[in-house]
Amino acid sequence: GNSVTQMEGPVTLSEEAFLTINCTYTATGYPSLFWYVQYPGEGLQLLLKATKADDKGSNKGFEATYRKETTSFHLEKGSVQVSDSAVYFCALTGDTGRRALTFGSGTRLQVQP
Amino acid sequence: DAGVIQSPRHEVTEMGQEVTLRCKPISGHNSLFWYRQTMMRGLELLIYFNNNVPIDDSGMPEDRFSAKMPNASFSTLKIQPSEPRDSAVYFCASSRDSPEAFFGQGTRLTVV
Numbered sequence: 726g727n728s729v730t731q732m733e734g735p736v737t738l739s740e741e742a743f744l745t746i747n748c749t750y751t752a753t754g755y756p757s758l759f760w761y762v763q764y765p766g767e768g769l770q771l772l773l774k775a776t777k778a779d780d781k782g783s784n785k786g787f788e789a790t791y792r793k794e795t796t797s798f799h800l801e802k803g804s805v806q807v808s809d810s811a812v813y814f815c816a817l818t819g820d821t822g823r824r825a826l827t828f829g830s831g832t833r834l835q836v837q838p
Numbered sequence: 839d840a841g842v843i844q845s846p847r848h849e850v851t852e853m854g855q856e857v858t859l860r861c862k863p864i865s866g867h868n869s870l871f872w873y874r875q876t877m878m879r880g881l882e883l884l885i886y887f888n889n890n891v892p893i894d895d896s897g898m899p900e901d902r903f904s905a906k907m908p909n910a911s912f913s914t915l916k917i918q919p920s921e922p923r924d925s926a927v928y929f930c931a932s933s934r935d936s937p938e939a940f941f942g943q944g945t946r947l948t949v950v
Contacts, residue, residue: 768941
């Protein structure tokens with residue numbers, strides 16, 4: 726079945742530091758890949774997505790590239806802000822028409838001023 | 839657009855009581871999902887509907903859990919009887935012919 730593996734947190738960075746959160750997946754065919762963000766006390770918000778190999782999703786300074794050869798979708802940001810503190814989830818949907826998301830375990834990011 | 843609306847936001851109930859969680863998806867969306875979030879198990883899919891029909895309920899923990907979608911604008915998740923291990927945050931999400939899902943703010947359930 727489908728699965729997503731994320732690096733464990735928490736990740737603690739200083740403001741303006743470079744961020745990488747690793748994500749690898751196992752799936753048959755060509756899944757769509759997502760990063761969702763969850764701020765304290767809130768639901769999940771879609772941060773970015775990529776639907777085919779070599780696509781780069783980007784939003785709010787965050788980027789992730791769909792790498793089929795390494796089955797990875799690592800999240801990066803060049804300069805984090807305190808407001809980026811949240812939990813980040815990598816997720817996928819399969820290519821068989823089943824639209825439910827399979828999530829990774831989530832990575833908590835804490836950015837210190 | 840109001841987004842996905844869930845109610846209540848918080849629910850505290852005693853073990854053995856019936857609990858009903860409610861969800862209003864985004865207008866025009868044809869898929870609806872119920873997820874459960876716990877520290878131990880992360881985010882798990884419980885059930886999802888397409889065009890009001892349950893497609894996959896393999897994530898429903900046991901017979902104490904049931905979900906309905908009587909029309910395109912409303913869904914319920916019911917737990918009867920509730921147990922302390924059901925304590926979690928329950929999320930509803932919806933989508934329209936797309937893998938991108940929009941989530942509600944969740945219902946935090948505490949069973950004491």
